[in-house]
Amino acid sequence: MSKVILTGDRPTGPLHVGHYVGSLKRRVELQNSGEYDKIFIMIADAQALTDNADNPEKVRQNIIEVALDYLSCGLDPAKSTLFIQSQIPELCELSFYYMNLVTVSRLQRNPTVKSEIQMRNFETSIPVGFFTYPISQAADITAFHATTVPVGEDQAPMIEQTKEIVHKFNSVYGETLTDPNILLPDNKVCLRLPGIDGKAKMSKSLNNCIYLSDSEADVKQKIMSMFTDPGHLRVQDPGKVEGNPVFIYLEAFCRDEHFERYCPDYQNLQEMEDHYARGGLGDVKVKKFLNNVMQEELEPIRKRRKEFEKDIPEIYRILKEILHKGSIEAEKVAAQTLKEVKDAMKINYFEDQALIQEQAERFASDK
Numbered sequence: 001m002s003k004v005i006l007t008g009d010r011p012t013g014p015l016h017v018g019h020y021v022g023s024l025k026r027r028v029e030l031q032n033s034g035e036y037d038k039i040f041i042m043i044a045d046a047q048a049l050t051d052n053a054d055n056p057e058k059v060r061q062n063i064i065e066v067a068l069d070y071l072s073c074g075l076d077p078a079k080s081t082l083f084i085q086s087q088i089p090e091l092c093e094l095s096f097y098y099m100n101l102v103t104v105s106r107l108q109r110n111p112t113v114k115s116e117i118q119m120r121n122f123e124t125s126i127p128v129g130f131f132t133y134p135i136s137q138a139a140d141i142t143a144f145h146a147t148t149v150p151v152g153e154d155q156a157p158m159i160e161q162t163k164e165i166v167h168k169f170n171s172v173y174g175e176t177l178t179d180p181n182i183l184l185p186d187n188k189v190c191l192r193l194p195g196i197d198g199k200a201k202m203s204k205s206l207n208n209c210i211y212l213s214d215s216e217a218d219v220k221q222k223i224m225s226m227f228t229d230p231g232h233l234r235v236q237d238p239g240k241v242e243g244n245p246v247f248i249y250l251e252a253f254c255r256d257e258h259f260e261r262y263c264p265d266y267q268n269l270q271e272m273e274d275h276y277a278r279g280g281l282g283d284v285k286v287k288k289f290l291n292n293v294m295q296e297e298l299e300p301i302r303k304r305r306k307e308f309e310k311d312i313p314e315i316y317r318i319l320k321e322i323l324h325k326g327s328i329e330a331e332k333v334a335a336q337t338l339k340e341v342k343d344a345m346k347i348n349y350f351e352d353q354a355l356i357q358e359q360a361e362r363f364a365s366d367k
Contacts, residue, residue: 001178005030006146008042008085011062012052015069016209017294018202021190021252022152026183028074030150039080040144040330041070043323046086047137050130051120067319069212072305077322085140087327090334094139094341095132101168102135102161110134112157119205138162143334145178153192154201156182173344189251198227198245210294212301219298223291228283235282241273246286254293262292 043066048059141162159182166177195208202209210222228246232239241247256268266272275281308315342348
């Protein structure tokens with residue numbers, strides 16, 4: 001069996017460091033590993049419209065922004081197929097068939113859907129498209145026979161729902177769809193990076209993000225204003241490490257060699273954490289260290305982006321060409337999967353020679 005990756009992002013704004021450590025950095029590593037036969041990276045504009053139907057311009061404007069983030073991070077169109085979700089009509093038809101295999105109560109129990117509904121204050125006014133997006137996500141994954149889906153922790157319930165749909169379809173219609181596996185970040189801290197305000201999730205809608213496109217000055221300003229331990233009022237006071245966003249970010253981004261370069265008072269993060277916990281280490285010093293670490297990580301991305309932005313009209317032309325070509329390629333694959341699905345369901349009426357022969361014989365015998 002071919003090894004295939006499918007993953008993607010909603011174009012509702014520029015990508016942030018939560019996307020980067022949660023999935024994007026890993027995608028680039030997997031792309032360059034040579035271990036996968038095919039990699040599909042989807043800009044999920046149709047999914048973004050499920051809660052932005054009244055503001056399609058927001059989605060439209062951010063498609064190129066997300067694509068630019070992709071190239072800046074190192075995704076290579078020669079190695080990965082970059083495409084736009086809405087340009088693959090087969091995904092809608094697959095979703096339609098999968099809806100018959102999922103109950104309303106099962107969608108209501110999906111933890112990701114429940115938390116997203118609460119965050120957006122949808123309550124009983126939830127759009128149907130948003131409510132059923134676990135099903136459309138299953139269509140996205142299965143359309144490309146993805147074997148691996150690199151995502152953050154918040155998407156785990158969605159992959160579980162996809163696996164249920166695959167098992168149900170295959171048990172009813174025969175082995176057709178590929179059962180995908182989730183690929184979570186190795187570092188557990190990267191599963192879900194908190195916002196700089198200390199909220200549980202970094203989110204564009206909550207405006208608590210460090211964006212990959214942020215300038216060096218913006219990144220520094222955001223880090224120096226980060227939420228820490230509210231009880232750590234004086235340097236000499238013992239500080240709380242657990243749940244402290246600054247230390248969570250350090251665990252996600254820093255390595256031992258960073259201490260040698262930027263904070264030689266400590267050999268590793270554990271020593272810094274121990275000092276903070278017993279008192280005597282101020283938040284400003286920790287934040288300055290985090291800023292140095294983050295700037296080192298983000299600088300290559302910024303540098304590539306600046307090169308692209310030297311000629312905006314030309315890079316936009318190139319990005320549109322990349323996405324157009326990728327969408328054509330992706331649709332060919334999705335069309336083949338849809339054919340396989342319709343064959344399995346026996347709704348390929350005009351191609352089913354056995355059915356045509358059977359009908360002809362039955363009508364002939366009735367005469």
